[in-house]
Amino acid sequence: MSDQTSERRFDDRVVVITGGARGLGWAYAELLASLGAKVVVNDNGSALSGSGSDAGPAEEAAQALRAMGAEAVASTDSVATPEGGKAIIETALDAFGRIDVLIHNAGNNRFAALAETSYEDFRAVLDVHLLGAFHVVRPAFERMVKQGYGRVVLTGSIGGLYTMPGTVNYAMSKSGMIGLNNAIAVEGKEFGVKSNLILPGAMTRMAEGLDTSQYPPMGPELVAPVVGFLAHESCPVSGEMYVSVAGRIARAFITETEGVHRPFWTIDEVASQLKAIRDDSRQWTFHPAEDGFAQHLGRSFAMASGQGAG
Template sequence: MTIRFDGRVAIVTGAGNGLGRVHALELARRGAKVVINDFGGSRDGKGGSSEAAQKVVEEIRAAGGSAIANGANVCDFEQVQAMVAQAKAEFGRVDVLINNAGILRDKTFSKMEMADFRAVMDVHLMGSVHCTKAVWEIMREQNYGRILMTTSSSGLFGNFGQSNYGAAKMALVGLMHMLCIEGKKNDIRVNTIAPIAATRMTEDIFPAAVLEAVTPDQVTPAALFLVSENAPTKATVSAGGGSFSAARIVDTAPVYFRRDQVSPEALAEHFAQIADWDTQRGYEDSNQQVQVLLQAAMAGLKA
């Protein structure tokens, strides 16, 4: 079955360049009306111009699609609210939000200024929070919504010199976990993508041969699947170079110690058993994880 977005309205942040641009073009090609949001700043978030967003709008319109440009800074909640109001006034609804806007200010933690840490958190985390909050009630009233967060392997697994970026990107996974629970009754599905692509964010990170192999168009299929009508929810999909994988938070089976046995030394002695990843499992929510720990504790008390 072909995935289409006819009658759907999508907002894509950071859509003037790179991944966001390709996401927006493909959404439009498949029938969506698209709000092209881009602050127009440099890779580190400085400056601002609506020129890039307008060019994408012109591309979409030239191909027969429908789109409008918006230069809101996702760090500014009032500007984001105005963007969503513009989308509603122009198109009547908002069905899809792709939180793609991002900046980089890489340095080791010891050398990083707090202003640089905060700036990256503001764009990636708070920018996604602002945009999601601004569309949330619209989606609840419609009983339909698809939201995509953009995480990174830096957040999921760590990367040298990106403490600000990694912290923000992992926070988005936690935000997804909460929102997919709260949005379930209104058919709001929330997912996360961890892309690897040749963009201005990565142009000086990967060698030329790798950049040629990981073009943005090889990530966009995953993004569109994750915001489609039959999308899953609470999925984290890694995508790059035509390869795709799924990531999730897992927990090992609990190991119980009697009250008279519990000590730091006992945990050190048995840590290999505690961290036995052959026993790993995922949970639908935190209540399930807590319940498993408590069940192990109660069973241990009765033994």
Template sequence: MAELRYDGRVAIITGAGRGLGRDYALLLAARGARVVINDPGTSRTGDGTDSSVAQEVVDEIRAAGGDAIANTDSVATVEGGKAIVDAAVAAFGRVDILIHNATINRHKAFREMAFEDFSAVIDVHLHGAFHVARAAFPLMCDQGYGRIILTSSIAGLYGERNVAAYCAGKGALIGLGNALALEGAEHGVLCNLIVPAAKTRLAEGRDTSAFPPMEADLVAPTVAWLAHEDCKANAELFVSLAGRVAKAFVTETRGVYQPHWTIEEVAARLGEIESRGETHVFSPAPRGFYDHLNYSFDLSKSR
């Protein structure tokens, strides 16, 4: 297979100064992309700033013969999201790839969690995705091409203790990503989600001594594939961690139809309702919403 390259493409990567984002940036730049390294250099809880974090990645890319600029605006504000996209257009004239990878986390049991901590995490994950995508999406649609990759999480799919805000933000991105995928498809703009895991600073505090190799460079090729023009996936969830690449999706049981229900009948037929003997997957794109409705409607018509 010929080497897949990104010559002429411009990529914005949020949270690209360290961890997963850094490896995404290095790989895309090595394959010809011009890259905006966005990272204000905060702590893993979102505090403080350090402009050298983004610049160091830019220096590394330039030393290797690539082209990149640093940007330290925050994704957590409307103004920051617009400034990030404006920086890409000012430097390189367009935006082809948007990878929203910026992440913070604040550990706290839910019963003790302050709204300020919950909101700060949501601001980076969910609102951050909105801010940068809202600025980049129209440009991509108008030029007839774009690739958007949002970052969900195992915690967004299955939950985790003491990180309710992180779970909520990462889970909500699935819905946002599906909406962007549906609205962008007719304009050549595709959107998918990556569910990654790697040993980064977000893993601090966990005992990872028994983990297999889980470096960020194991995830980067899957993200780069989703960002490539040859990739036609849309509204898909790709999992990548510890060398494993997989797809995740929502599955429903066949379900049970009755023209009328009582509470007691739901309880009595729970075994049939929950039975996994026959399951169904409704792909979000191109018309999962309507496929789902029609399936349920067809059950009612068949009785």
């Protein structure tokens, strides 16, 4: 059973969780429901590869939440299409009249080496992870902006930062999620809509095929409180990435070296300056939701005009 002692509750908040019937998604659903949330459990019941469908898991999960005393409904639409994504959000609106929290957790795996992966397997993973995120974010974000409140938690991965062999489709999906997270944070800021990325490590069926014999305890229940915090109205951050693996919680972010400015470059000069260009003793870190794009340009332009890094 999930922790029910949190002072941060979700009474009357409507939460949509994709991939919510099993693994990490179920841990999120169970925790937030125990804290008063009204939950839409979305899961099309597909196999790990993303093929097939089964209404059973979502219906059973929603029934289990109702048995806990929570309000919950099942959604079996697929995130892989725009129509499916819209239907998932409409399920929340039809059942509860609003959507406060969107947790996009749905995922699939199709391992293959880059030189051997088929386009079908490539798209099958992007359609669920990355395009699936857009398919649910687009209608949810519009509604959140109109109501002046929303929390989005997208699922990234250290695989999107560092990448394992045989996972080009997964790596591209998870690194692409960074841009979507930033877009929600930047455009949602004035409307009370915040978005953050969870980079979870947990023992679920997504780990099938990997050698996990030396892993420490990595249950989904270790990740759920981080997601619960990011989904709560009190969460102060937006446009950020949080790692949660085996009980460790950390923030991940993108950083530049200060670099080198010259008014003119040749190929040989780039080569000769490479050590200085790569020197990480002086770094720039910008925050997407705090005008990071403009700050990057401003400091870069300052160097170009001879005013220094600022």
